């Protein structure tokens with residue numbers, strides 16, 4: 001299993017394929033080619049100085065006669081945790097705030113309207129350990145915790161919508177912990193929050209030890225830059241989770257994640273892209289990067305020897321469009337900012353061509369599902 005030494009699928013294809021073959025392979029694997037965005041040279045200089053990759057792409061969309069283009073720039077941020085996991089909690093959070101502030105500065109230079117960070121971006125992904133302290137100390141109020149206040153500053157300063165996935169502590173309701181994304185309007189106001197609906201119980205993803213399945217349904221947030229929703233990590237394996245955000249009108253669905261190579265890397269390019277196609281919307285898949293080591297060894301009841309790391313977080317963040325086209329991924333081995341220019345008109349244009357919403361037969365599924373979840377349901381199997 002490759003770690004940091006394998007930079008990216010794209011670089012590998014570019015290195016080894018003759019140009020004509022590369023074009024065909026990309027057409028099949030990536031759909032209609034995206035255009036390189038003309039970003040300011042100062043942004044590239046700042047990215048080089050800050051030691052992160054900056055990639056800019058735009059999706060080509062047909063002009064309409066009756067609607068003006070609805071052009072939006074999204075910024076996807078993937079990053080390593082800058083300090084070791086055994087550094088005091090406040091120092092780690094401060095270092096992460098500093099890192100993200102620097103990347104957001106570059107996003108602002110690139111005209112980003114909506115920025116989204118990786119899952120639980122304020123902490124190492126310590127849920128593998130099943131230990132409570134110090135990891136639960138990273139939890140904060142979604143409404144007025146230090147990270148939300150930090151993001152409000154960012155939103156005001158740059159006029160951006162900020163999607164901030166955190167570990168939430170709800171002190172008003174029994175100190176319960178949640179895996180939550182806070183959505184902050186470009187005005188700086190907290191627009192609302194959404195909670196992770198599906199909690200993994202696979203490999204070292206021992207997240208059910210920490211928080212419960214979300215109880216807020218599938219909210220969609222109306223922003224000046226379009227209607228957005230957040231499907232947190234493991235929710236991307238659940239087509240109905242994407243569907244419900246789309247049924248509530250989402251035009252862009254962010255998928256902030258933390259996932260490792262052995263488990264999911266072959267699924268990664270497929271799932272968010274398929275969700276964009278199936279739901280006539282844009283999807284933004286974001287993954288963290290690198291290795292995180294924890295002070296104590298742990299096991300997860302899967303026969304593996306006790307270990308202290310989670311495996312390799314492979315980055316590779318990308319944006320997929322409703323017509324099935326997608327951007328290249330950010331690298332597997334570096335922090336990065338992907339700036340993608342979307343014209344939201346593509347959602348309805350694709351819907352008019354393929355008509356998945358029109359042909360969806362949701363009423364039939366609703367009835368069948370309502371029956372299927374009953375305890376005495378017997379599956380509809382026809383036998384000789």
Ligand SMILES: NC(=O)NCCC(=O)O
Nearest residue numbers: 200205233234258259264
């Ligand atoms: N963070 C998280 O839910 N990871 C689970 C593994 C995966 O979905 O790839």
